[in-house]
Amino acid sequence: MNKTRLEAFSDGVLAIIITIMVLEIKIPHGSDWAELKPVIPTFLSYLLSFVYIAIYWGNHHHMLHSLKSVSSGIIWANMNLLFWLSLTPFSTGWMGENNFAPNTMLLYGMLLLANGVSFIILQKAIEKHAQDIEALKTAFVNMNKKGLISTIGYACAIPLAYVSPIISGALFIAMAIIWLIPDKNIEIALTEKPE
Amino acid sequence: MNKTRLEAFSDGVLAIIITIMVLEIKIPHGSDWAELKPVIPTFLSYLLSFVYIAIYWGNHHHMLHSLKSVSSGIIWANMNLLFWLSLTPFSTGWMGENNFAPNTMLLYGMLLLANGVSFIILQKAIEKHAQDIEALKTAFVNMNKKGLISTIGYACAIPLAYVSPIISGALFIAMAIIWLIPDKNIEIALTEKPE
C-alpha cells in the first residue's frame, strides 16, 4: 500500500478540524463592540487548538515523510489519532463557551493526553513497519523526548485544573511552545538524505 | 480517464463526512459534568459511524489501488456509494439524539445496508472494468465473503431493532469488527506484485 492516500485523507480531516472550529465562534447579533466580549474566550480557545492541530499536522508530515509504504497497523493507528483529534472542536467549544471553567479545562487536558498517546502509538506502529530503522531513530529522538515531556505536562494539567485553571492553561501553552521549537534532529536527518 | 481525481474527490467527501459528524455533538451550555450526560449517546453513535466510515475509506483505498483507469460506470457507482455514505451524519445524529430508540436503529441499519449494497455495486463495476482480472479476484475473495456476511448481518439487524435495540447495536458492532480483521488475501495479493 502506498502512503499518498493516507496523507491526502489525513490532510483533509486535519484541514476540516482546524477550520470547522471557527464555526463555534458564534456571530453576535448586534454590532456594538460589547457584543464581541463573550466571543473572546471562544477566540482564545480557538487560537490554542489551532496551534495544536497545526503542530500535529507538522509532526504527522515529518513522521510520514520518512515512510515509503504503510501497513494496516499504521492505517488504524492513524485513524485512532484522527478520531481523538476530531473531538478537539467539541472540547475547544465547551472550554470557550464556559470561560475556561475547571471541568472544561480538565476535559481539554484529557483530550490533549489522548491525542498525545495516540500520536505515540502511531509512532510505534511506524517504527515497527519502517525499513530504514536507523535513520528513523535519529529523526525520532527529539520527537520522543518532546512526546515524553508533553505527556507528563498534560497529565499534570488535568488534576491541576481544580487547583487553578490558570495553571492548566499555562501548561497547555507551555507544551505547545515546546513542540513549536524547531526540531533540529529531524531537519538534519532529512537533509542528509535528500529525496 | 485516470483515477487520481476520483480518489482525491472521494477522500475529500469521506474526510468531510467523518469530520462534520462531530458537529452533531452539541456543546452543552453549562460546565457541570452532568451537562455532558446527554452527550454520551451522541458520542457513542459518532464513534460507531467514525469506525464505519474509516472501514469504507480503507476498503475504497484497497479496491481502487488495484485499478489503473476508471470508467463512467465506476464513477457513477462511486458517486452512488458517496451519496449513501453522506447520509451517515444525519442517521447517526438521529440515533444519538434519541438515545438509540428502535426506529432510529432501524433507519441506521437500513443505511448500513444501503452502504453495503452500494459498495458491492462499485466492486462489480470495478471487476467488469478491470484489466488484471485474476489478481483482482484473489484480492476480492475475502472482501466478497465479508460483504456477504455483513449484508446478512445488517438485514437481520433491521427488524431486530423492534425486538431489542441492544441486539441491533451488537450486530452493528460485530459487523464492524468483521471488517476490522486484517484482510490477508488483499495484503498478499498486493505484496506479490509491488508497484
Place this chain on the structure above:
Amino acid sequence: MNKTRLEAFSDGVLAIIITIMVLEIKIPHGSDWAELKPVIPTFLSYLLSFVYIAIYWGNHHHMLHSLKSVSSGIIWANMNLLFWLSLTPFSTGWMGENNFAPNTMLLYGMLLLANGVSFIILQKAIEKHAQDIEALKTAFVNMNKKGLISTIGYACAIPLAYVSPIISGALFIAMAIIWLIPDKNIEIALTEKPE
C-alpha cells in the same frame, strides 16, 4: 502554471459543497416515523442537488483532463463557476424547507442557469487557451450540445415554476438525465490518445 492545484482546489470545494448540503437536513427531535415526514422534501432536494454537483464534477474532470496548463482566465472562470455552485446548498435548502414552493423553484432554476452559463464560460476560456484545439473540439462537441439543451431547459423551467412547480421539477430532473447519458465523443477522443 500547472493544473494540479486548480484540480485539487476545485475537488475540495465541490466535495465540501456536496457534503455540507446534508447539514441542511435537520435532525428531528423525536424518534417517531412521523418526525421524518418534514425531512422528505429536504431529502429529495438534496438528492437532486447531489446529482447536479456530481455531474459538474464529472464534466469538470473531463474538461480539465485534456488540458496541460492553465491561464489566469481559466483560473477566474473556474472561480466564477465555483462561486455559483457554492450557492447550491442555500438554494437547495430553501427549496426543500418550503416544500418546493414556486418562488424557491424559480430561484433554483436561476441558479442552475447561472451554473450552466458559468460552465460554458469556463469551456470557452479553456478552448481559447488549449494547445490541441482539434482534439478538444471533438471532445467538446457533445458537451456543447448538452450545454445548449440544458440552458434552454433551465430557462424554460424558471417562468414555468409559476405555472406548476411540478413542470419545473420535471425539467430539472430531465436536464440532469441528459447529462447522465454517457458522452461517447469524449470517451472516444480520450481513448484514442492515451496518456
Place this chain on the structure above:
Amino acid sequence: MNKTRLEAFSDGVLAIIITIMVLEIKIPHGSDWAELKPVIPTFLSYLLSFVYIAIYWGNHHHMLHSLKSVSSGIIWANMNLLFWLSLTPFSTGWMGENNFAPNTMLLYGMLLLANGVSFIILQKAIEKHAQDIEALKTAFVNMNKKGLISTIGYACAIPLAYVSPIISGALFIAMAIIWLIPDKNIEIALTEKPE
C-alpha cells in the same frame, strides 16, 4: 521537506473557508421574495470574501509554485496566514448580519490588514529560503507593489469606517480589483522558465 503536503493542506483549508462561509447565509423559513431581503447583505459580504479568498488562493499558488522545498519558517508563516484567513467567515458573517455597520466594517478592515501582513511575512520567509533568488525577485516585484498599495488601502479603510461605511466598502472592493488585474511579471517569469 517537500511542498506537496503544504499545498494540499493549504488548499484544503482555503477550500473549506471559502465554502463554509455560505453556511452563514441563513435559509429563510418562508418562501416569499420578501424573506430573501435580509439575506442580501449576507450575500454581498459573502461575495466580497469569496473574491478575497480566491485572490489569496491564486497568489498562494503563484508564490509556492516557484519553490522547490519548504522550511520550518515557511510552514509556520503559512499556518499564521491560514489562521487569519480562517477568521474570515466570522468577520464576514458579522458584517453581513449587521448590514455593514461601521464597527463590523472596521473589524473586517483589520482582518484584511492582518491577512495582508501575514501574506507579506510568508513572502519574506519564502524569499529567505528560496534558492533561485533572482527569478523570484522578478516574479515578486508586482506582488510587492500590490501588497504595499493594498496594505495602505486596508489601513485607510479602518478609521474611515466611522466616517462612512460606504467609503470603507469602496476601498475593500478597489483593493480586490487591484489584485484581480493579471500580474504580467509573474506570468512572464514563469513562462520563461518552463517546468
